[in-house]
Amino acid sequence: MRRSIRASVRRELAGVYLRGPLPPGGAVVAPTHGSWWDGYLLRELAWTVGHPARVMMLPGQLVRFPFLRRVGAIGAGDLRAAVRAARAGEWMVIFPEGRVSAQLAALRPGAAWVAGVAGVPLVPVALRVVMRGAQHPEAFLRFGPPTTGEALRPALGALLAALDADLRAADPEAPPDGYLRVVRGQGSTHDRVGVAARLLTLLTERR
Template identity: 50%
Template sequence: MLRSTIRAQVRSGLRGLWVRGELPSGAAVLAPSHHSWWDGYVLREVAWQLGQPFCVLMTERQLSIFPFLRLVGAIGAHELRPALRASKTGHWVVVFPEGRLEPLGKVRRIEAGAAWLAGASGAALIPVALRVVLRGQPKPEAYLRFGQAVAGPDLPEALQAELDLLDAELLGSDPEQPLAGYLRLTGGPSVRDGQPDLATRWLARLTR
């Protein structure tokens, strides 16, 4: 029930979800940028689509507000043993290395947790640029750019590099079209694709 609710929320709340890069097929510590309320749900949806075991570290404050998210893979940010066990048994473990939701822009800080977990478990450490942006459609769009595995000390530079590439792609694109080179995982055609929704068609008919 909770899984269906979250997936329906992603599909109804976002225009679509697109990914680029090589998605790890097994154990990995994902280190994404964190600038949007949607970020955890978006990553959870990607894992569901791939059938990939998944968990995400959340602050104790967030878990006290949303305790039900434990049922779909959330664990406390200080629960290192469950996180380590998950990363050793083939899960994607999501650790937001900035440690909290940050404003859009450059990476301001990187905490040590993601690098430590990858080193302790032997899992690949993957920087992920993640942007949820409102462009030329009524709903926001989610884009994820998966980088290559890196060593812990290289994570800040690697994550910033992926973000710079994604931001440049967004700035140089037609805002009414999805980014070129990205695979659509969820979402339907855009208004410009020639498939306006029922409400748009109805309003157009009334105003002819």
């Protein structure tokens, strides 16, 4: 299952980019939830940097996809397991919106509650999966500093606005300033054609 998820990210996305400090130990990671990819992205990031992580899912989703338990998914009602994971040093990924939403939706209290009971930081993250200058979508994650339950919504809103501004200001064929590519994904056809054309030009010039 892990191999399948990682292959899917690399095959179907052009790349995954990161900005901001990652929590060094146990934490509740509270991301925005704007796309189907979001759980995969946090899981892939954790695998890439070698940090243990779990992702909380709605019970109905786990019934449909029970195999995701094999890669650390737990049900939204299993709060004790979430607290134990965070206390043990894992990233416990909990989407406070509880569902996919194009705009920042109302937040549920679970992420802040787990962080408070576990005694770990509550870390906001803005996520975007967007089409820009590449043939395939690109994923961007912007981590913010730890916050409180009361300040989580404004923290997420500010991070999301900053990420969107970064994307607007950037060359669509280059990552925004300050973002590190952590996963190399699927290249575009025009990139491969461009490399072949440059090689042909070089060989022609040498004749």
